[in-house]
Each structure stands twice: as C-alpha cells, then as structure tokens.
Amino acid sequence: MPPPVFRFAPSPNGYLHLGHAYSALLNADLARAGGGRLLLRIEDIDTTRCRPDYEAAIYQDLAWLGIAWEPEVRRQSDHLDLYRDAVAQLTARGLVYPAFESRAEIARLVAARDAVAPWRRDPDGAPLYPGSGKTLSAAERAKLIASGTPYALRLDMDAARALVGELSWSERGEGPAGETGTVAARPDAWGDVVIARKETPTSYHLSVVIDDALQGVTEVVRGADLFWATSVHRLLQVLLDLPTPVYRHHRLLRDAEGRKLSKSSAATGLRELRAAGVSPQQIRSMVGLAPAG
Structure with missing residues (x-):
C-alpha cells in the first residue's frame, strides 16, 4: 500500500x-x-x-x-492553464455561467431582498448570489463580455446537483458541531459559487481540488473554518472525475x-x-x- x-x-x-x-x-x-x-x-x-x-x-x-x-x-x-482547462470542461457541460454584477451591486441586491425577508447566507455567513447572470441570453452575455465588463464565472449549483447523487466525505477530525466519520456534503448551502473570474482563471475551490488530485494527496489536514467548504470540493471532485482524499479538520x-x-x-x-x-x-x-x- x-x-x-x-x-x-x-x-x-x-x-x-x-x-x-x-x-x-x-x-x-x-x-x-x-x-x-x-x-x-x-x-x-x-x-x-x-x-x-x-x-x-x-x-x-x-x-x-x-x-x-x-x-x-x-x-x-x-499552473493556470490547468485550471482554465477545468473551467472549459465544466462550461462545455453547461455548468458554468458568467455573472456581471459588481460586489457593490450584489450588496445592493442583497439589501433589497433582506428588506423583504432574510436572504440566505452560506456557511461562512456571506449572502448567496442574488443576481440574474443565469437568466441572461447568450447574446446578452456575449455583448457584455465584448464590452469588457468584468465578470465572475459561477457554478450553476442546480444543474451540477442534478448530475450527481448524494455526496459525503470521510472525516477524521471534527466539524463545528462535532461532525465526524462519514459526513453528508451539502454543496447547495453555498449557492452558485464562483469558480473563476475574468482576471483570474480559477478560485480556491477549483484549484484546491485539482492540485490535491495532481499531487496525489490522500490526507487533507486543515482548519475547521474550511469544514463545510468540503461540500463544494466533493461536488467538484465528482464533476471533474477526481479522487477523494480523507479529510481531517482541526481546531482553530x-x-x-x-x-x-x-x-x-x-x-x-x-x-x-x-x-x-x-x-x-x-x-x-x-x-x-x-x-x-
């Protein structure tokens, strides 16, 4: 072994x-x-x-x-080209879309929704993406890209979840509420996460799963603040056909x-x-x- x-x-x-x-x-x-x-x-x-x-x-x-x-x-x-290739794979499967709202615009959208009812937050406390990037037509997206408008490439969580079954990971450490052993992944809790940006062809979520796979990492030992981010990582591992390491999240x-x-x-x-x-x-x-x- x-x-x-x-x-x-x-x-x-x-x-x-x-x-x-x-x-x-x-x-x-x-x-x-x-x-x-x-x-x-x-x-x-x-x-x-x-x-x-x-x-x-x-x-x-x-x-x-x-x-x-x-x-x-x-x-x-x-290794930026490797991450670009992974984004291209996901895009070709219809799992990625560009979102053009600035951070300030997103904050305004969230504030408007909070005024009606509390808008959903991810496990880190950040609001889920509230914009309309997913509903833009191909022509509208092409026009905005051609104009040089900055954008983030987001994972269509609903489409991605429709392709995979239930997800879990093996946890040898402990989560924020004592979760250990086989932990059910909940990527939906993160909404349509950013996996790349116009100026940066990757994100933490995307690059970390690619790097761990290419380096042959079998044991991921990291802080408990990343415990629930593992849900997104498990989803990307399945979508990109990458191996799954064992995780051990430690105290902060x-x-x-x-x-x-x-x-x-x-x-x-x-x-x-x-x-x-x-x-x-x-x-x-x-x-x-x-x-x-």
Whole structure:
C-alpha cells in the first residue's frame, strides 16, 4: 500500500502566525507517524495580495520549525492553464455561467431582498448570489463580455446537483458541531459559487481540488473554518472525475477575544516570536502539541 500523502498549502499574502504553525506541524507529525510524505504548495492565485517576500518567509519559518517537505514546491500561479482547462470542461457541460454584477451591486441586491425577508447566507455567513447572470441570453452575455465588463464565472449549483447523487466525505477530525466519520456534503448551502473570474482563471475551490488530485494527496489536514467548504470540493471532485482524499479538520487557534488568528497580528507572528527568542519547541507547546520526538 503506498504511503499517505499530506500537504501544507499556505498563501503568501502575509507572514505566518501560530495558527499556520499548528497546521504545518500537525501535518508534519501525522506524515511522520504514518510513514507518509509531506508536500508544500504555495497558493498564490491572488496576485494582488501575494508577494515574493511573503513566500520566502514561508520557507524560512517552516525550516526554523524543523519541518521538511519534498521537492518540488507546487506554485499555483505556474499552473493556470490547468485550471482554465477545468473551467472549459465544466462550461462545455453547461455548468458554468458568467455573472456581471459588481460586489457593490450584489450588496445592493442583497439589501433589497433582506428588506423583504432574510436572504440566505452560506456557511461562512456571506449572502448567496442574488443576481440574474443565469437568466441572461447568450447574446446578452456575449455583448457584455465584448464590452469588457468584468465578470465572475459561477457554478450553476442546480444543474451540477442534478448530475450527481448524494455526496459525503470521510472525516477524521471534527466539524463545528462535532461532525465526524462519514459526513453528508451539502454543496447547495453555498449557492452558485464562483469558480473563476475574468482576471483570474480559477478560485480556491477549483484549484484546491485539482492540485490535491495532481499531487496525489490522500490526507487533507486543515482548519475547521474550511469544514463545510468540503461540500463544494466533493461536488467538484465528482464533476471533474477526481479522487477523494480523507479529510481531517482541526481546531482553530484564537486570540484573547476568541477571534481566529490573523496574519495582521504581530503578537502571534512567527517572525516576531522567533526574533523575541522563542524556540521551535516552545512554539509546539504554545499551539498544544507534544515535544518533537
């Protein structure tokens, strides 16, 4: 039986903090305990926020923590054509449509609907897409695209769900309400999610399932804030005929006010802690992990 394959996949849009350290160390510990492999992926599709100096800092922080990963590091920005191909596949099946409303226009539409009755929100609390992109004619869409109007490519959730049966995943961690074992996926709760934009040929949801499949990842260990996003990932895996890893969602580290740690918090930044003389073993203790063997 081949060894399990784990991955740590940070975005270089800021410096790593204690929450990242916990996730990276947990992946490394599980890979070591199971005789598995640990891969590193740089999720840098957000070209407006991702920077080379942040990427360099990721390598420095992980090496300081004593984490070793296999070459080669996969950088999402090097594989945009693969994501375009996947979008083209879904589009050819009638599962994708362009939506042209700006974020401000969407906010106004949601406010108008909220004035009548509470508009549905996704598991992250964001309003479901309220626009009319799905009902535009082919001629109207072509005219807007030709005019240079920005757009998001959205997955037609109703059409996609009609093609697949019931979905679930194997959870070895725990969800927000204690969900574990076989978990029923609920992609409908996300509405018509964005899978690409005019200026960016992919999204987190799309690129993560493609990357995990192409890298042979068998164990996805990540924060509990992504627990219900797995529903969308399972749907895309079926639509694109991709393998399904086992998932392990772990607890989130929070600040004194109970908020999830942010990359803007210097108090928990690994660079600042290292400069203050904190050791890697102390980091393990701070995030609730046993000393390294």
